Amino acid sequence: MQFSTKNFIGKGGFGLVFNGVLSDGSVVAVKRILESNFQGDVEFCNEVEIISNLKHRNLVPLRGCCVVDDDDEKFNDRGSQRFLVYDYMPNGNLEDHLFLVSEQQKLKKSLTWPQRKSIILDMAKGLAYLSCDACVHGDVFIV
Numbered sequence: 001m002q003f004s005t006k007n008f009i010g011k012g013g014f015g016l017v018f019n020g021v022l023s024d025g026s027v028v029a030v031k032r033i034l035e036s037n038f039q040g041d042v043e044f045c046n047e048v049e050i051i052s053n054l055k056h057r058n059l060v061p062l063r064g065c066c067v068v069d070d071d072d073e074k075f076n077d078r079g080s081q082r083f084l085v086y087d088y089m090p091n092g093n094l095e096d097h098l099f100l101v102s103e104q105q106k107l108k109k110s111l112t113w114p115q116r117k118s119i120i121l122d123m124a125k126g127l128a129y130l131s132c133d134a135c136v137h138g139d140v141f142i143v
């Protein structure tokens with residue numbers, strides 16, 4: 001399965017993220033998992049099912065997943081490609097808003113302290129919801 005580079009949004013620790021549109025017209029972010037050979041397809045789908053049932057206003061909704069068998073283009077030792085499909089968040093990532101690194105970003109107004117406090121409280125509410133549901137996030141860092 002190929003994605004056009006013009007739809008590339010960003011890269012994270014686990015894969016590349018592309019912009020896409022579903023048949024119902026909704027805009028999504030599709031993450032192509034690059035390093036997924038630590039678990040099998042069944043475990044992967046089970047975990048995705050659990051996560052897709054989590055609903056909270058401060059968590060990006062996971063719409064679903066896709067596992068494609070592809071022997072020609074191996075992405076892991078099982079020969080399958082894995083994709084996670086999320087609602088598309090149009091305002092960019094939080095790190096860029098917090099740190100305004102690029103020249104283009106520096107032209108924007110930096111977040112005020114009350115805005116930053118509100119963001120961190122919202123993050124804490126999202127994490128509290130996850131911990132109540134006995135999920136381990138494992139990908140939140142304090143910098």
Ligand SMILES: Nc1ncnc2c1ncn2[C@@H]1O[C@H](COP(=O)(O)OP(=O)(O)OP(=O)(O)O)[C@@H](O)[C@H]1O
Nearest residue numbers: 009010011012013014017029060086087088089093
């Ligand atoms: N749902 C989304 N909507 C819009 N853009 C997204 C979405 N998810 C990810 N992105 C973009 O893709 C980039 C990579 O996201 P990803 O979740 O893979 O990694 P990360 O969380 O930024 O980093 P890491 O996985 O290393 O912790 C993000 O920085 C963001 O710009």
